[in-house]
Amino acid sequence: MGTRVAEGVREGRSPPEVVIAMEETLAEQEDRNLNSDSSSSSSDDDDEAAEDLRIKTLEKSLAENPFDYDTNVQYIQCLRKFGRLKQLRQARESMNExxxxxxEMWQEWIKDEVSLCTRTFLNSSEAFTEVEKLYERAVQEYLSVPLWCDYINFVQEHDASISRCSPDGVSKMRQLFERALTAAGLHIxxxxxxxxxxxxxxQAICLIMGDNENEEKEKQTHRVRNLYHRQLSVPLVDLRSTLRDYKLWEAEQGNHNDANSEFxxxxxxxxxxxKKAIEVYNARKQxxxxxxxxxxxxxxxxQQFMNYIKFEESSGDPARVQILYERAVALFPISSDLWLRYSSDLDRTLKVPAILRSVYSRATKNCTWVGELWVxxxxxxxxxxxxxxxxSNVxxxxxxxxxxxYKEYLDLFLTRVDGLRRRMSLVGSKEDGLDYVLIRETFQRAxxxxxxxxxxxxxxxxLHSYWARLEVKLGNDIVAARGVWxxxxxxxxxxxxxxxxxxxMEIxxxxxxxxxxxYKRCYSKRFSGTGSEDVCHSxxxxxxxxxxxxxFDLAQKKVAPRLQELMAFNxxxxxKVDLASVVNKDGSPAANAPQKRKIGKALEVKQPPGKRKKYTSEPVQASKRDSIRAPEQIKLAEETDKGQVEKLLDTDAANNQSVGTSESRESKPNHYNDExxxxxxNLSVEANEDHLREFFxxxxxxxxxxxxxxKTGGPRGLAYVDFSDDEHLAAxxxxxxxxxxxKKLSIARSDPKHSQKRILDGSKTSAAHGVLIGKRFARGNSIRKEDESEATIVDKRGSSGKFTGSVTFAAPRALVKPLGWTKREAKPDQDNEKPKSNDEFRDMLLKK
Incomplete structure (x- = not known):
């Protein structure tokens, strides 16, 4: 195997590539052995199929959403469990991007790489360098003392220069220790x-020095003593044990001291x-x-971390504050408030470029949705x-x-433009490849x-005024500035x-x-509120x-008729608002007919109230609920109601066409054609238009x-909001x-057409009601079939019915026949009837 590795390296492939190739070869051999093994069970095949299905499912999920943190972690764990090394390395690199x-994830990754190097080429400098790079990447991301200790132990064990105690190796190791102390030495x-x-x-270096190296040995002893002194001045846990070790070490160097005495x-x-370090530690122990x-x-x-940080900030030591922040973000990496506060403190107190870059890079990777962090x-x-x-990359x-x-996107674009503008204003900015074209492209993208x-x-x-101003000042192009507007x-x-x-801008x-x-282009346009009047005066x-x-005369000549039109329209x-305000919310115009006739100055013929003599059947003064007019008067009144409403609506529609302005905000009609x-x-009384615009x-x-x-002019907690289309209305x-x-808002779609139809239907119902009553009076309280069809009415809920039989509930009491009367019975002459005496009444009752 060592020969094959050496051949792969000589061919120009990197050690990791050689390792991957060897692992794939070993895997193929194992697959062949498994296939040739007749004793393999079917359960192994089932496990392998389930394994493939699990991995493919996770890969599909990551393809759809590569920024799903949990899915990335599961995918890596699954690949590691089944030993798919090539895919595992790629998955880790992809997630770390x-x-x-x-x-913990870095320790697992490095452990796998070290194990792989140990099995193949332990002494290879290329393999050591690859693992060392992984450690360097790992310690830059989160504060972890165990990770730093692993890094230090790995370099001590596998770096040949350090094993030989060469000057370069010793210097490299000391630099690594100092970096570790800077990063985590203040961790209490x-x-x-x-x-x-x-x-x-x-101390190990000091021990291996020979007796003839007295000068170097003395320097090394001084280094160890200096380390003890530095540590004893830092508030750390178990600092008294460090003091005892220091006294023992001094005794070994020939500096005897009393062990029973602390100092x-x-x-x-x-x-x-x-003593000061102990005091600081005790103050932070809780x-x-x-x-x-x-x-x-x-x-x-x-919250406890935030309290701790606030306490540490009061002491005024930026390094200690930074250590606490690093400990906090390692435990709570997706707390945007924590990252915002951390970065703000660094910008204010600890302006170290490497640290700032590291913090902002990690913050934006963990909290990608926070625009303020990117800014x-x-x-x-x-x-x-x-x-x-x-x-540009950021x-x-x-x-x-x-x-x-969208507000956060706007801030991001403006921040980018601000930076370009500032750097272009500096001397020599052209050498950096900056040009105004970058600013223009950024505005266009925005x-x-x-x-x-x-x-x-x-x-x-x-946004646009800033763009137009820069077109003039930096771009020297007034035509482009006008094009922006x-x-x-x-x-x-x-x-x-x-x-x-x-x-x-032009002025x-x-x-x-x-x-x-x-001005000539816009003075006749339609603007919301009092905008049309304002532009004329402007x-x-x-x-x-x-x-x-x-x-001035020409402007006045054009503006004067326009202002008159606007005044007439208002x-x-x-x-129209006064008329609409008297209509009930349920759309019943009959109850408000007298008020509408009064406002519209429609003529109304009133009958003088009837008087009734005592002990006679002459009409008495009718109450409001029982009063009624003659059929001709009812018909005239209903036609007047309906005509007055339709006339005002038609007049308003004509005015909307002739006057090109929108209604003023102070006087809005109750009915709109906008769909x-x-x-x-349920609006708050403090809510205004700006609040609603921000809400929507x-x-x-x-x-x-x-x-x-x-009456009062105060807010009613109600509003109508118009939107550009149905999609925005649904949103x-x-x-x-x-x-x-x-306050929780109640939001519903407004249906002005339905409300207007309801008002007109109510007017028709009232008119039909009056016609019906007039017919009944004229025909002696009897209804023919053709009249019954005309008497059909519709109530406000949509139900319909017909008057049948003798209808008396809608007639005045003075016109309704008493019970017991018939057509053949003559009406008694009550005026000529002689009043009965008390004796006559008594005799009449006794007979009964």
Whole structure:
């Protein structure tokens, strides 16, 4: 086997490739032996089939979602269990490209590689180098004292230069120990393991020195003593045991001391440092016990870590704070708050390039969905004067991540542009390959990636105004700057703020004629709220400040009729709101007919109330529920109601066509023809349009109408929100029962057509009711068949019925015949009847 390995190396293949080839050959031989073995059972074949099925299932899952951490771990464990070494190495490399690996996973990986090297070419320098590279990658990801100890032991055992104690080997080992102490030497619980290993290494060198090397031996003794002194000044667990070992070692060197005395033979400065270290350790002992409590939940332990870090920050030692953060992220690698706080502290206190790069790289791999971490990563690289290539790679990785909202993508794009702008402004930036084309391409990608409907007005204006300004200042292209605004107007031309920002840019550049031409394009457009009036007044102010008298007269000539149209339209809208406010919520117009006739100034003929004499059957003054008008009056009133409503609706429709403005936010009609509207209830009284736009930021909001109380002017907790299409409306309705400002919203689709139909149906029902009653009075309270068909009515729930038999419930009491009367009986003349005396009444009762 050794010959075959040597031949493979001579052929130019790397040792790992040779090992893989040998393992595949051995596997093929084993397969042939198994096939030739007649005693193999069918259960082995079943296990192999199940193994293949399990691996293929995991591979399919990873192909669909390669960023599934748990699936990656299961896939690696499965390959390791079944000994598929080539696939195992590839799987580990692939996972490490996406995630930092835990210390346990690194130890397993390195153990497998070391075992493979031991079986093939133990003394091969190439194999040692490959394993050493794995250790270097491992210790950079998470803080792990056991991993550092394994690394140190591996180098001591397998590095030939160190085994021979050559100067280069000894120097290399000392550098490795110092790195380990920097990384984990302050670990209160486990740091003493590295200190002890370092002392043992230096003591071993001292022991192998000959007697004739007194000078070198004295230097080596000084190194060991210095290590003891350094360790005794660091707060570590079991520090008193280290002090006893130090005194014993000094005694072996001929410096006798009293073993019963704690500090006998110890220098004064070391005693002072030791006492201070013990004091520091005692102050942190309770925190160490709390974070070491494995019975506590993860959230409790994380909170204990945060308390510990806060306490350590108060002492002002950045190195200790960093050690605590490293211990915390090793246990809670997907806590975004922890990474954000860690990176922020490093940027503020410990600005070491290698450490910052490592922390941000691990943070963004563990919490890919946190846009703020990527933004900080780019800023940190810029502070470290990283190359454009490195910055571009990090930005491209960030764009591929899934952030929860578009705001984070916008911040990422703007951060990238900010960095390019700053570096282009520096002298010699052209040497780095920077060009304004990069900024323009980044802006173009941002506008294509971020839909205008998903951004707030402020964010949309910020992005495009920034772009247009850079086109002028860095790109020196005013035509391109105008193109930025023109493209935005094509997408969102109904927003007044965009027009005003465009005009503001032209004024700043001194392009007065271009600004005037923009006013001429937009003053007649339809804007939400009072935007149409505002742009007219803005044009007049512009001409006062920048134009001639002729320019001002021309603007006034165009603006004046436009303002009159808007004023007339607003007055008509107020009238319509007053009319709609008297309609009941259930759509019953009959109950509000008198009020509508009063508002509409429709004529109404009123009968004087009938008077009834005492002891007569003449009509009495009717109550409100029993009062009724003559058939002609009823018919006239119902036709007036219906005509007045239809007339106002037709007038409003005509005004909407003639006046190209949207309704003002203060006066909105109750009925809309828009089919993409949601009705919002249970709103907080503090909610405004900005809150609703932010709440529906990903749903394509086009307009918002907040309902206010007509008497007090305060919010009613109700609103109508218009959306661009049915798909966005469905997304908005899906947010039903979500909270806004602490209150669960009730969101439902608004159906104005159904409400309008209900009102008109109610008007028709009231008119039919009046016609029916008039016919009954005219025909002596009898209904023919053809009249019955006309008497069919529909109530507000949709049920229908016909009047049958003698109907008296809808007639006035004065017109209803008393019970017992017949057609042949004549109506008694009650006016001529003589009143009975008391004796006559008594005789009449006694007879009965």
């Amino acid at each position: 996406r995630f930092p690996l835990s210390s 619980i486990e740091g003493n393991k590295i200190w002890e290993a370092y002392r043992n290494f230096e 006998d033979g110890v220098p004064t400065n070391i005693i002072s440092a030791y 925190y160490e016990e709390q974070i070491s409590n494995h019975d506590a939940s993860d959230s409790e332990r994380l 900080r990563y780019l800023l940190s690289l810029e502070r470290l004067h990283a190359s454009e290539k490195e910055l 930005f491209e990785q960030a764009i591929q991540c899934a952030f929860p909202n 506008t294509e990636f971020l839909l205008p409907e998903c951004l707030s007005t402020d964010d949309l204006l910020h 023109e493209n935005l107007l094509k997408k969102s031309g109904s927003m007044l703020e965009i027009w005003l920002s465009y005009i503001s 700043e550049l001194g392009q007065i004629n271009e600004a005037r031409s923009i 044009w007049l102010r512009f001409e006062r400040e920048h134009g001639t008298l002729d320019d 007055n008509q809208q107020e009238t 993409c509207t949601a009705f919002i209830s 930021r990903d749903c394509g909001v086009t307009a918002i109408r907040l309902l206010k109380d007509r 908005a309705v899906a947010k039903n029962k979500q909270k806004l400002l602490g």
